[in-house]
Amino acid sequence: MTKIKSILKLMLPNKIKIKLSRLKQIITNKNENIGILVNPSSIENGLVTNFIGNFMDDEFFLESYNMGKQTGALKNHPGEIYWRAHVACWAATLAKTIEGDFVECGVNLGFLSRVIMHYTDFQNLDKKFYLLDTFSGFPLDAMEKEQREYLNPEVLSEYKECYEEVKTTFRNFPNVIIVKGKVPNTLPLVEAKKIAYLSLDMNNADAEVAAAEYFWDKMVSNAVILLDDYGHPSAVSHRRKFDEFCKKRNVKVLALPQGQGLILKP
Numbered sequence: 326m327t328k329i330k331s332i333l334k335l336m337l338p339n340k341i342k343i344k345l346s347r348l349k350q351i352i353t354n355k356n357e358n359i360g361i362l363v364n365p366s367s368i369e370n371g372l373v374t375n376f377i378g379n380f381m382d383d384e385f386f387l388e389s390y391n392m393g394k395q396t397g398a399l400k401n402h403p404g405e406i407y408w409r410a411h412v413a414c415w416a417a418t419l420a421k422t423i424e425g426d427f428v429e430c431g432v433n434l435g436f437l438s439r440v441i442m443h444y445t446d447f448q449n450l451d452k453k454f455y456l457l458d459t460f461s462g463f464p465l466d467a468m469e470k471e472q473r474e475y476l477n478p479e480v481l482s483e484y485k486e487c488y489e490e491v492k493t494t495f496r497n498f499p500n501v502i503i504v505k506g507k508v509p510n511t512l513p514l515v516e517a518k519k520i521a522y523l524s525l526d527m528n529n530a531d532a533e534v535a536a537a538e539y540f541w542d543k544m545v546s547n548a549v550i551l552l553d554d555y556g557h558p559s560a561v562s563h564r565r566k567f568d569e570f571c572k573k574r575n576v577k578v579l580a581l582p583q584g585q586g587l588i589l590k591p
């Protein structure tokens with residue numbers, strides 16, 4: 326038996342060996358990280374944890390989150406995304422303290438941008454917030470296979486013409502500039518000389534990398550890039566392309582447990 330095991334070990338590819346070893350851990354219950362989490366503190370958006378997200382005790386954060394929800398963007402979303410919104414608020418709070426404007430590419434109805442605008446009291450800041458989107462859904466021609474497959478007709482039908490709605494949502498923010506059209510074509514319409522916050526959420530690696538490349542030199546020290554899809558299973562090319570982007574600039578993506586990625590400009 327031991328002989329057969331040794332021969333199998335030699336013959337099996339590494340991927341299969343790892344899978345078999347995980348299976349063995351589950352069956353023999355030898356890995357405390359695999360199993361059922363009793364009494365989790367949070368279950369949302371692919372994350373089950375018993376660690377404490379004390380932003381949930383922050384009334385102002387919850388108020389900001391609800392402002393985002395009022396855009397209607399989460400109407401068909403499977404569950405809440407508090408933790409992701411918390412990460413965006415953290416990044417925006419940092420960006421608020423440094424020089425430069427805010428940019429979001431991939432806005433849809435404006436959930437995330439509305440949350441952080443409330444959280445940072447954006448209309449009273451001496452900054453501009455550029456919101457870039459087609460505001461009429463995904464330009465599928467420019468999208469990679471895995472991402473097109475993830476965005477099945479049901480998901481796609483949620484992204485419709487919404488330009489007028491978005492204008493209404495942000496009507497009381499004189500420092501918000503809505504830029505309608507396809508990224509990267511619309512990037513030159515962003516007049517900011519310095520950038521403090523760049524949020525990328527277009528489910529399209531090429532468009533996102535193009536935006537990151539376009540803005541990188543304008544980003545001040547400690548400015549943040551927040552990637553929404555970096556760890557998503559369908560975002561294979563995102564990970565590869567942003568890892569390459571970072572390698573050239575000697576930085577790394579901080580991978581977060583709900584799929585976001587965070588890059589800090591040195």
Ligand SMILES: C[S@@+](CC[C@H](N)C(=O)[O-])C[C@H]1O[C@@H](n2cnc3c(N)ncnc32)[C@H](O)[C@@H]1O
Binds near residue numbers: 437464467508
């Ligand atoms: C997942 S949604 C963004 C969600 C948004 N961040 C929120 O907080 O709800 C992705 C958006 O990216 C936009 N988009 C995708 N590719 C684009 C491109 N090349 N140029 C402009 N917008 C694009 C789509 O129209 C869609 O509204």
